[in-house]
Amino acid sequence: MSNTSSSSPPPLVPPVACVCNEQVGAGPFDPRRLRQDFPILALTVHGDKTLAYLDNAATTQKPASVVCVLCEYYQACNANVHRSIHYLGEQATQRFEEARKKIQRFIGAPSERSVIFTRGTTESINVVASAWGRRSLKPGDEIVLTGMEHHSNLVPWQLVAKETGARLKFVPVLDDGTLDLEAYERLLKGRVRMAAFTHISNVLGTVNPVKRMTALAHAAGALVLVDAAQSVPNRPVSVTDLDCDFLAFSGHKMLGPTGIGVLYGRLEVLERMEPFLTGGEMISRVTLEDSTWADLPQKFEAGTPHVSGAIGLGVAVDYLQRVGMETIRDYDERLARYAIGRLEQIPGVRIFGRAPERSGAVSFEVEGVHPHDLAQFIDRDGIAIRAGHLCAQPLMKRLGVPAVSRASVYFYNLEEELDRLAQSILKAKEFFRHGS
Numbered sequence: 001m002s003n004t005s006s007s008s009p010p011p012l013v014p015p016v017a018c019v020c021n022e023q024v025g026a027g028p029f030d031p032r033r034l035r036q037d038f039p040i041l042a043l044t045v046h047g048d049k050t051l052a053y054l055d056n057a058a059t060t061q062k063p064a065s066v067v068c069v070l071c072e073y074y075q076a077c078n079a080n081v082h083r084s085i086h087y088l089g090e091q092a093t094q095r096f097e098e099a100r101k102k103i104q105r106f107i108g109a110p111s112e113r114s115v116i117f118t119r120g121t122t123e124s125i126n127v128v129a130s131a132w133g134r135r136s137l138k139p140g141d142e143i144v145l146t147g148m149e150h151h152s153n154l155v156p157w158q159l160v161a162k163e164t165g166a167r168l169k170f171v172p173v174l175d176d177g178t179l180d181l182e183a184y185e186r187l188l189k190g191r192v193r194m195a196a197f198t199h200i201s202n203v204l205g206t207v208n209p210v211k212r213m214t215a216l217a218h219a220a221g222a223l224v225l226v227d228a229a230q231s232v233p234n235r236p237v238s239v240t241d242l243d244c245d246f247l248a249f250s251g252h253k254m255l256g257p258t259g260i261g262v263l264y265g266r267l268e269v270l271e272r273m274e275p276f277l278t279g280g281e282m283i284s285r286v287t288l289e290d291s292t293w294a295d296l297p298q299k300f301e302a303g304t305p306h307v308s309g310a311i312g313l314g315v316a317v318d319y320l321q322r323v324g325m326e327t328i329r330d331y332d333e334r335l336a337r338y339a340i341g342r343l344e345q346i347p348g349v350r351i352f353g354r355a356p357e358r359s360g361a362v363s364f365e366v367e368g369v370h371p372h373d374l375a376q377f378i379d380r381d382g383i384a385i386r387a388g389h390l391c392a393q394p395l396m397k398r399l400g401v402p403a404v405s406r407a408s409v410y411f412y413n414l415e416e417e418l419d420r421l422a423q424s425i426l427k428a429k430e431f432f433r434h435g436s
């Protein structure tokens with residue numbers, strides 16, 4: 001019997017007083033003040049260079065409250081969840097389940113039973129591709145993806161398509177970095193069982209019209225999975241509003257710890273699905289020959305979960321809600337415009353992604369400088385950007401480049417950091433032109 005079902009759970013012990021003294025609270029949005037909550041942002045690197053962290057689409061930094069709760073959890077609360085009927089076991093379980101409820105409210109899910117903890121977006125999508133896809137897809141069935149997917153929302157479907165005989169179809173990416181929605185509607189006319197697409201492209205910054213795309217897929221009789229790795233951290237996202245069947249995202253891209261993420265699933269669909277991983281914690285009854293499954297969400301949470309990670313993610317959600325998701329979105333869009341404006345002034349810079357609605361992941365190339373050389377050069381100025389194929393090799397092919405550079409912002413970044421980026425790119429251009 002699960003100890004969460006007890007009728008009067010013990011009161012939650014308040015977390016040990018945090019020594020981090022965070023600044024967040026009342027008052028107008030002030031990124032300079034919020035930065036003080038992120039000790040890592042005060043680092044100097046390569047000697048005396050103040051860190052300008054512009055790699056937030058890869059992972060965000062963590063506020064002190066998240067760092068502290070991990071420490072506090074292991075010092076004052078650590079126990080296995082849903083199993084141990086002792087004081088610490090009940091505390092850990094309650095805080096773990098409390099985190100689930102916070103996430104449920106954060107994404108507007110109707111029930112906490114539809115919130116499954118995973119290791120991140122990648123695992124969440126694999127759960128759906130394996131647990132739903134392997135059992136539901138038949139030869140000739142179709143899965144619609146787009147040409148801008150992260151490998152995480154591509155490779156699992158390739159595998160399941162090979163195994164089941166289903167066919168993959170792709171919505172083309174137009175020159176401005178938006179999706180060809182007319183083509184999407186045409187693609188939905190086949191035997192489409194699943195449409196899986198990213199909400200925001202990690203390369204182009206494009207914000208896709210996922211609500212409309214979901215409605216069209218549903219009208220065609222398909223289920224919908226939204227890869228929200230780049231959207232849940234940056235704007236209000238409600239699964240009720242989107243009406244999607246699955247939503248996948250990662251804690252580490254939204255101030256939370258690594259190794260924890262979420263799969264939201266529509267209850268009726270999750271209930272019909274068989275588990276992905278099996279073993280302890282996800283069963284109801286086991287004999288030597290056979291087993292039955294636990295109720296949701298435990299059916300999809302085999303083994304000991306990342307308890308501290310989930311609690312840390314809950315604290316990250318608290319932080320984001322105090323800042324405000326609308327505020328975060330507006331600032332993200334403002335910084336994206338500012339970054340593009342600064343980069344456009346540099347001769348020989350080409351920006352990828354000109355969607356009217358875009359977020360703060362800005363990919364570009366600098367004529368005559370390989371993205372890896374650029375990232376390395378810029379790093380010596382204390383500026384962290386990403387370079388490479390950004391886990392989107394098919395999209396690189398569509399853009400006609402092997403790799404790009406990407407600056408990606410979060411609400412604690414400042415315009416002056418983007419000024420530094422622009423200056424450093426100018427220096428890099430000079431350096432590589434003269435080769436010294």
Ligand code: PLP
Pocket residue numbers: 057058119120121122123150152153198200201202227229230250
């Ligand atoms: N999908 C998108 C759009 C991403 O940007 C990423 C990570 O960059 C992922 C999926 C994979 O996320 P994770 O590595 O946290 O599983």
